[in-house]
Amino acid sequence: MLSVDDVLATRSGKAYDSDGDKIGSVGEVYLDDQTSQPAWVTVNTGLFGTSESFVPLEGARVEGEDLHLPYTKAKIKDAPRQDADKHLDVEQEEALYRYYGLSNGGTTHDGDRRDFDGRDAAAAGTAGTAG
Structure with a gap:
């Protein structure tokens, strides 16, 4: 499981x-309300980073300032749009979990997700931004 410090260190880095393949730059980090652990990150995508996509941190890894995500670029870019400057409510988070093929406990149900190291980070509940 990634620590808050690990994920916050990527905010000046790139997402892969x-x-x-490079997707864009790391945006906001969202913490699980129940565990206070990093659960989601936004990635600035699109031309000149004009769009932000939410990506679950389950299975992600940090290398220096860069964040490596276990999803394809196309999957991330096509994620349902949510306001990145607000708290995710339960319905929004459930929609994102469904899109990425995850249950609220981090179980995968989708072939587009590729796990790097098999870690299982439970990310249940709604998520709020960190620092």
């Missing part, structure tokens, strides 16, 4: 997909 499961194939090693």
Whole structure:
């Protein structure tokens, strides 16, 4: 499981997909309300980083200032849009979990997700931003 400090260190770094392709820059970090652990991150995508996509941190890894995510670039770019400057409510978070093929406990149900190291980070409940 990634620590808050690990994920916050990536805020000046880049996000990469499961194939090693650059997606964009890391935006906001969202913590699980129940565990206070990092659960979601936004990635600035699109032309000139004009869009932000939510990505679950389950299975992600940090290398220096860069964040490597276990999803394809296309999957991340097509994620349902949510306001990145607000707290995720239960319905929004459930929609994102469904999109990424995860249950609220981090169980995968989707072939587009590629786990890097098999870690199982439970991310239940709603998520709020960190620092």
